[in-house]
Amino acid sequence: MSLNQKSEHCKLEEDVQAPKEAQSLEGVQAPVAEEEEATAAAAAAATSAPSSSSLTPVIPGPPEEVPAAEALQPLQGPQRACLSPTATTATPSSQSDENPRSQEEEGPSTSQAPLDPEVLNMRVAKLMEYLSVKYTTKEPVTKAEMLMNVIREDKDHFPVIFKKVCECMEVVLGIEVKEVDPASHTYAIVRALDLTYDGMLSDDQGFPKTGFLILLLGMIFMEGNCVPEEKLWDMLSMMRVYPGQEDLVYGEPRKLATQELVKEQYLEYRQVPNSDPPSYEFLWGPRAYAETSKMKILKFFARVSGTDLTSLPSWFEEALRDEEERAQASAASGDDTPAVASASSSTTSSSPPSPE
Structure with missing residues (x-):
């Protein structure tokens, strides 16, 4: 099933979800149309990645007084919105030496104009689609491949785009992008927390659960x-x-x-x-x-x-x-x-x- 049919729910804005009638067209659309739909759908999924501002602590008092719903607030509701192009600085807790993406998260120089949010989401969509294929085929991916095959037009904005993609895939799909070779900037796309379940019925059907x-x-x-x-x-x-x-x-x-x-x-x-x-x-x-x-x-x-x-x-x-x-x-x-x-x-x- 295409990404278009599986990720529209991640839009937590007030616009209407794509008609479910599109599901009846799977398998009969032209390859170009399928690719366009998958990219558009990945953009919708990308809007579920929490923004840096929404990832601040939300627990105001002793945790024994705080319900799980409040503790999990950063992953819920309207706060699961697009990561703004300017809100890309990682929080201290995400900048440890164990974070394989830290070197990619510095962002563009301050003199460079940020990407328009709509353009950013489309770039994120394309990269999410690309990495999702790598996940299903269990293939590693390099930064050079991502730049050459997906983000050629906005290479200077790669850190922003890459960071948002990683956050969205981890929070929504439970999929991590881990650097396995710093010298060549090679990444593996794996399930988070060493879990062995993703709920996918086949290598090309659905999103990981x-x-x-x-x-x-x-x-x-x-x-x-x-x-x-x-x-x-x-x-x-x-x-x-x-x-x-x-x-x-x-x-x-x-x-x-x-x-x-x-x-x-x-x-x-x-x-x-x-x-x-x-x-x-x-x-x-x-x-x-x-x-x-x-x-x-x-x-x-x-x-x-x-x-x-x-x-x-x-x-x-x-x-x-x-x-x-x-x-x-x-x-x-x-x-x-x-x-x-x-x-x-x-x-x-x-x-x-x-x-x-």
């Missing part, structure tokens, strides 16, 4: 390791993602959350004991505990929101306890076999240990 999974895992952790279904949909509605309503990136969200991710053992979906009428809640599943950790999830949200971990003491302390228990269990077992257990064993204690 890893970003949706990361978002749900973060919500569950920040809500005390267990979130009522009704509350989860309330938080997702801030992103205009609604149960029972087809989403152009995530498909049908309720089916994805309650069936697909449960089947894949990333989530546990269970009835609340003694609830009448029956109500349900979400917890981490065993595969989530095996592949990631509370600390990785917390660091992900802190980084994309520009928030220092020390400003999240309650969640940070729990994540530290989780890391310690994982290390102890790994040492006790004497091997690297993950110690995986169901999240349902406790909704308040740390997760079952598993080696990194």
Whole structure:
């Protein structure tokens, strides 16, 4: 399915989404038309990348008083708007030595006029389309290739364009662009947080669903390791993602959350004991505990929101306890076999240990 049909939801402006009738045309459009549609759609997806101004800390007080919905605010609602051409300076938390994109984020010189926002979005769209193909084919990409094949007309603006593309792909799709060879500026496009799931049915169908999974895992952790279904949909509605309503990136969200991710053992979906009428809640599943950790999830949200971990003491302390228990269990077992257990064993204690 083309990017055009899968990314229009990311527009959080007041314009109307592209007609769904376009979906019926897939497979019969001319190659040129398909390319144009995919590029336009990638531009729509690009508008979901949070701006630098929206990635400032949003937690005003002690985290125990702050709901997950507020902590996740930088990824939701109107704040998921286009990165403005002038708001490209990375926050301190994103400028560590571990950031492979730091050398690309310096931006154009101050004497150079910034790109028009519409032009910027189109350049971002083309690069997103290009990198998405590289992701599905599992091919690395170099800066030289991106400049030659995608951004020849605006090479001086490459740092701005590249930074926005990386932010959008990471936050919305759960896909990271990692530098693997600094000398040649070669990058690999991989799933974030070492997760092994992307929800794509084939190499050329749909968008990765890893970003949706990361978002749900973060919500569950920040809500005390267990979130009522009704509350989860309330938080997702801030992103205009609604149960029972087809989403152009995530498909049908309720089916994805309650069936697909449960089947894949990333989530546990269970009835609340003694609830009448029956109500349900979400917890981490065993595969989530095996592949990631509370600390990785917390660091992900802190980084994309520009928030220092020390400003999240309650969640940070729990994540530290989780890391310690994982290390102890790994040492006790004497091997690297993950110690995986169901999240349902406790909704308040740390997760079952598993080696990194």
